[in-house]
Amino acid sequence: MLVIVAPGQGAQTPGFLQPWLEDQTFAPRFVSLSEASGLDLAHFGTEADAETIRDTRIAQPLLVATGLAAFELLDAADVGAVSGHSVGELAAAAAAGAITAEEAMVLVRERGIAMAEAAAATPTGMTAVLGGDRTEVLAALEKHGLTPANDNGPGQIVAAGTREQLEALAEEPPAKARLTPLSVAGAFHTEHMAPAVGHLEKLAADVSPRDPATAVISNRDGEVVRDGAEVLSRIVGQIANPVRWDLCMETMRDVGVTGILELPPAGVLTGIAKRNLKGVETFALKTPDQLDDARAFCAKHAGAVLPHDSEGASS
Numbered sequence: 001m002l003v004i005v006a007p008g009q010g011a012q013t014p015g016f017l018q019p020w021l022e023d024q025t026f027a028p029r030f031v032s033l034s035e036a037s038g039l040d041l042a043h044f045g046t047e048a049d050a051e052t053i054r055d056t057r058i059a060q061p062l063l064v065a066t067g068l069a070a071f072e073l074l075d076a077a078d079v080g081a082v083s084g085h086s087v088g089e090l091a092a093a094a095a096a097g098a099i100t101a102e103e104a105m106v107l108v109r110e111r112g113i114a115m116a117e118a119a120a121a122t123p124t125g126m127t128a129v130l131g132g133d134r135t136e137v138l139a140a141l142e143k144h145g146l147t148p149a150n151d152n153g154p155g156q157i158v159a160a161g162t163r164e165q166l167e168a169l170a171e172e173p174p175a176k177a178r179l180t181p182l183s184v185a186g187a188f189h190t191e192h193m194a195p196a197v198g199h200l201e202k203l204a205a206d207v208s209p210r211d212p213a214t215a216v217i218s219n220r221d222g223e224v225v226r227d228g229a230e231v232l233s234r235i236v237g238q239i240a241n242p243v244r245w246d247l248c249m250e251t252m253r254d255v256g257v258t259g260i261l262e263l264p265p266a267g268v269l270t271g272i273a274k275r276n277l278k279g280v281e282t283f284a285l286k287t288p289d290q291l292d293d294a295r296a297f298c299a300k301h302a303g304a305v306l307p308h309d310s311e312g313a314s315s
Helices: 026-037 041-046 050-054 056-074 088-096 101-121 134-143 163-171 191-204 228-238 245-254 268-276 288-301
Strands: 002-006 081-084 124-131 147-151 156-162 177-181 215-217 259-262 281-284
Touching: 002 056, 002 088, 002 288, 026 041, 026 056, 026 101, 041 050, 041 056, 050 056, 056 088, 056 101, 056 288, 081 088, 081 245, 088 101, 088 215, 088 228, 101 191, 124 163, 134 147, 134 156, 147 245, 156 163, 163 177, 191 228, 215 245, 245 268, 259 268, 259 288, 268 281, 281 288
Parallel strands: 002 081, 002 259, 081 215, 259 281
Antiparallel strands: 124 156, 124 177, 147 156
């Protein structure tokens, strides 16, 4: 069984798009998606520096457009499921057919703007907490009023909250845990993003989602979702709720996934999978010269799809 995953914000690096735009099939599709976003994403993916593409309003559309254009080149059949980390869920939803690629680009543009505005309202941030006992880590976050905004599996939790809360955690870290402040604009996937949810809800009301052709594994709880309206509703609400990538991986393990392909800019999610899903093959699609191998990987693992009566599935 094959699962195709789309990375979240932070996966982008300066110039990562350059080799992709040299591909004569990828380039025109990417340009059309860029136009749908109203941004010059080709410039940001090739010439802009790290600080510029760290901007939520730029990073999010850039990631979704890249992932979708690359997904279309794979021409993958019989995909078991798709999933995306945080903003990657919009790419996954479009890849699954729940929304169109153009709808995804409009939504991600507004998502990035709304989240940036919400982040500007209060000084907030995020810190990766690596290692330590899970129970002790979660207890430390609760003590300081922080949210485990990203749960990426054992020893990989991202704390989010106000700057003061994060500073208090840094002064009193959990035992045997290493803290790494992240260069992000604010406390994503927490209550601080509630204003962004309201904005996206209004936009989503004008979208007519379709039931996805491929099952979607949701960040909310790792459930398999097959109803288009539910896919879109979960993506909107996820802005202010933790990303449970640990539960997404549990679902992948439970349903018997054998191969995970990560769309560009790839590496983060396949790295997490290697540590947590032993025995599952991974493919990080980083450059277009890997496309033939990526198609072969998809063909090798494609075939089994999640039945409609999968345990835990949402219909």
